[in-house]
Amino acid sequence: MRNAFSRLIGRSGVRAAASAALAVAGLGASAIPASMQGATCKVAQVYTSPTNDKGWSWSHEQSFLAIQKANPSIDLSIRKDSVPDDNKQAVIDLLESMVAQGAKVVYTTSFGFMEPTREVARNHPDVAFFHASGYPDPSDPPNIGYYFASIEEGRYITGVVAGLAVDPGANLGYVAAFPIPEVFRGENAFALGVAKVNPTAKIHNKWTLTWFDPKLEKDAAEATLAAPINAQLVSQHQDSTAAQVSAEAAGKFGIAYHADMNEAAPKATLTSATWDWSVHNKPTIEAACSGALLQNGQVTIPAEWKNWSGSFKDGTVGVAPLNEAALANHPRKAEIKAAYDAEVAAFRSGEKTMVTVFTGPISDNTGKVQIAGAPDIGKLYDDNGMWFASNVVGSTKP
Numbered sequence: 001m002r003n004a005f006s007r008l009i010g011r012s013g014v015r016a017a018a019s020a021a022l023a024v025a026g027l028g029a030s031a032i033p034a035s036m037q038g039a040t041c042k043v044a045q046v047y048t049s050p051t052n053d054k055g056w057s058w059s060h061e062q063s064f065l066a067i068q069k070a071n072p073s074i075d076l077s078i079r080k081d082s083v084p085d086d087n088k089q090a091v092i093d094l095l096e097s098m099v100a101q102g103a104k105v106v107y108t109t110s111f112g113f114m115e116p117t118r119e120v121a122r123n124h125p126d127v128a129f130f131h132a133s134g135y136p137d138p139s140d141p142p143n144i145g146y147y148f149a150s151i152e153e154g155r156y157i158t159g160v161v162a163g164l165a166v167d168p169g170a171n172l173g174y175v176a177a178f179p180i181p182e183v184f185r186g187e188n189a190f191a192l193g194v195a196k197v198n199p200t201a202k203i204h205n206k207w208t209l210t211w212f213d214p215k216l217e218k219d220a221a222e223a224t225l226a227a228p229i230n231a232q233l234v235s236q237h238q239d240s241t242a243a244q245v246s247a248e249a250a251g252k253f254g255i256a257y258h259a260d261m262n263e264a265a266p267k268a269t270l271t272s273a274t275w276d277w278s279v280h281n282k283p284t285i286e287a288a289c290s291g292a293l294l295q296n297g298q299v300t301i302p303a304e305w306k307n308w309s310g311s312f313k314d315g316t317v318g319v320a321p322l323n324e325a326a327l328a329n330h331p332r333k334a335e336i337k338a339a340y341d342a343e344v345a346a347f348r349s350g351e352k353t354m355v356t357v358f359t360g361p362i363s364d365n366t367g368k369v370q371i372a373g374a375p376d377i378g379k380l381y382d383d384n385g386m387w388f389a390s391n392v393v394g395s396t397k398p
Contacts, residue, residue, distance in 0.1 A: 040075050041289035044103035046094065047081035048110035049212040055239030055258040056211070057081055060109045060132065062259075063277035067285055074285065078103050085112025095120040099127055105288035107281065108132070118144060125298040128288040132277075133182075136307050143299035147280045149310035150354040152189035154273030154317045157343040158235065158255045159193020161270055161322070164336045165253050166232040169200040173224025173231035175243045177211050179396055181385040183237050186273075189357050190235055190255070191389040197339065204229050205394030212239040221246035233270075244269045253326070260320035270327065271340070272320040279316040280308055311354075312347040319344060363390045 045064060047057035061081075068074040078098050083091065091113055098106055099120065105128040108117045114134035121129040121144040129144045136146055162172060172194065176183050191203050206220040217236070221243040224231040235255035236243040241264035247254035248268035254261075256272035284305060286292075293299045310316025322340045327333040346352040358380065360371035364387040379385055386396055 039289070040073050041105075041285075042075045042078055042101065042103045043285055043289070044078040044095075044098040044101075044106040045076065046079070046083055046091070046098075046106070046108045046110070046113060048083055048085050048112070049081065049239050051081045053212060053239050054241050054261055054264065057109065057239070059258050059275040060107070060277050063281045064107075066278050067282050074289070083110075083113075085110040088116050091116035092119055096123070099124050103127060105130070105285060126294070128284070128293055128299045128301065130280075130284055130301075130305070143293075143301060145284070145301040145305040145308065147277075147305070147308040147310070149275060149316040150312070151273055151275065151317050152185050152354050152357055153312040153347050153352070154319045155186050155189035156193040156357045157319050157340065157347065158271055158273050159190040159195075160197055160339050160343055161193075161336060162190070162233050162235060162253070162255050163194035163196065163198035163201055164332055164339055165270060165327070165330065166198065166201060168198055170198070170202075170232045171224075171229050172201060172203045173221060173229065173234040173243075174203050174205050174392070175217055175220040175224075175234065175236040175238050176205055176207055177237050178209060179207065179386065179398060181381055181383065184386050184388065184396070185380050186237050186257075187392065188362075188387075188389045189354075191392050192357060192362070195389070195391050199391075201391065203235075203392045204231060205388065205392055207394075207398040208238065209398060210238075214240045214242040217242035218246050222250075225250040225252060241265065256320070262320065262323050266323070267326055269320075270323050274318045274320055276315055276318060279310050279314055280305075313350045313353075317347075364388055365390050365392050365394075 047060060049057045051057045051061040064076055068076055078101050080094060095106060095116060107130050109132040111133045114131050117129050117131045118140060122141045125141060125143055131146050133148050134146045166172060174187055176187060194201050194203060204224050206223055208216045208220050210216055217238045217240055221234045224234055225246065233253040233255060234243050234247040236257050241261045244254040244256050244261045244265035248265035252268060253270055254265055254268040256269050259274055260272055262269045322337060327336060354377060355375060358371055358375040360373050361369060362371040364370050370387055388394065388396060
């Protein structure tokens with residue numbers, strides 16, 4: 001996440017697959033490295049929204065907490081959430097203060113933190129820095145790495161669930177943050193999943209121009225649930241549970257994002273595309289804290305972590321358990337469960353991937369063929385990816 005303009009021009013290429021990262025120096029193993037046992041290691045974290053948002057920031061913090069639980073020597077006390085990502089100097093000052101407090105490794109989890117992270121990394125070659133959702137630059141110092149994941153794989157699965165949960169030809173609502181490639185990729189993956197099982201259904205897009213604003217998210221969701229759209233299900237690319245709560249209040253279904261939001265709307269939320277950042281963060285923390293990244297007093301991030309990408313197959317991407325209780329009286333509950341299980345198995349085995357999701361022919365909602373056959377995934381990460389699938393109703397420009 002999270003600076004809209006910056007992300008519009010960023011990440012122009014496909015991330016390198018990095019399952020090999022888990023094997024670097026043997027640090028992907030479950031055992032705590034002997035060099036870390038008994039030693040305290042300060043791991044700093046910076047978040048752009050509240051970590052109780054049950055969304056993007058929450059998913060990152062949960063990975064750190066799980067790692068700390070397995071290794072109490074990890075010190076997570078150097079942290080800050082709700083940090084605006086549009087004030088470069090303020091972020092630089094914050095990161096400098098974290099290093100001054102003794103952080104050995106720093107994780108910044110918003111796109112707008114990328115340039116400040118680079119600058120502070122240059123000032124402290126003996127500290128490791130990892131930035132979520134950014135991309136490498138030729139001027140990068142050797143002590144910075146980037147990470148993200150193909151969440152579109154999970155999005156597609158949730159689209160299949162959504163398409164089966166609503167009536168044939170029904171309307172669905174989609175509350176979307178900013179008109180940037182990441183948001184289009186996610187919504188299109190969802191829409192393609194819907195189209196697979198419900199080809200005449202329509203997804204109605206509503207822009208909020210915010211990542212986290214429960215009131216705006218609620219208003220956008222309600223706009224799709226009300227006439228004339230009368231959406232039977234609402235999904236989202238937002239950081240709060242507001243859209244799910246709105247769906248439940250209207251007696252409709254919901255598909256969440258970032259985390260399992262079932263607790264917020266147990267009668268509505270059917271599933272969610274989710275993240276498990278510990279797949280990346282556990283081995284990188286172990287490497288930084290054990291000293292494995294240090295060479296002559298300076299940190300060098302291995303190639304596997306310079307531009308790391310997780311997937312459904314490696315466990316970084318997932319889907320929340322299907323909420324069968326919410327589907328108890330649904331006439332297609334068995335079909336929905338079978339489809340959910342089949343899609344999860346296919347992506348988990350690697351039979352299906354992000355490439356499978358975006359294999360054409362795929363036309364946009366103006367009738368233009370965007371992907372004729374095998375996709376150029378890199379184009380989905382820049383302004384070439386700013387289009388809506390044919391079953392999405394709405395403008396690409398708010």
